Amino acid sequence: MNASTVFPMIPAASKSLWFFAIISLVLIGVLVLMVWLAWSMQHVRFTVSNEGLRLQGDLYGRLIPLKSLKLDEAVVTNLKTDRDHQPKSRTMGTGLPGYSAGWFKLRNGEKALLFVTDNTRVARIPTTEGYSVMLSVSEPAALIDELKHQQAVR
Template identity: 45%
Template structure:
């Protein structure tokens, strides 16, 4: 019986490609899964610290229809389908369809309390700041 080993091949190149891909994936995950910050002012709402962050001018926020909701008792406003975003246990961020089929930009953690704000741009915001009532109050007082 004769034993033959495999001819030499370039294994290091494959390893470096895999390590590079994993590193890029880890960096993207860290960038996407950061806790966002919500800056409410008379100028509008600025969402920072996430890939989906943006500034929404006060004129685009329909604050008369905005309200603080309990997502346990409001299934129509629960994120139902993820369109483009992150959906991890205890963290949802990005574009979703709500239970009522409305398109929404969502930033939710483990809290069941959320701030629902429709916009004039064809989507709603569903965010969970640490003080939803205070955030809504700041937005409304700045718009007045």
């Protein structure tokens, strides 16, 4: 008959538990951010008013006053053929397949705020602030026309 004696290990210090708690909180935070980003990608909208162009639904949303928009230079573009205005590098934003939002550097060196999901239908609107806004909408010409109308009414 073998007799055995068990010697339990001394329990770990509470530092170990704090480590797991902090890592868990960081992972939960990242998960919440990813869920919010996935939701917001589907709910971005652009509102034209007498105040200006409001970009809503993402981290990079803002109100761009009408006076800051160079509407005489605004155009509808297809980024598949307009190589100069294609995003080259992301400086601060989200770049996923089929979704680009945030600050990008374009091939021509220009800085741009993008909300692009469809490269073939993009309203490109330069601003007086040193960057362009590039937005995917179903009717980019109608967006530009509405901005021009709001600017004329002011």
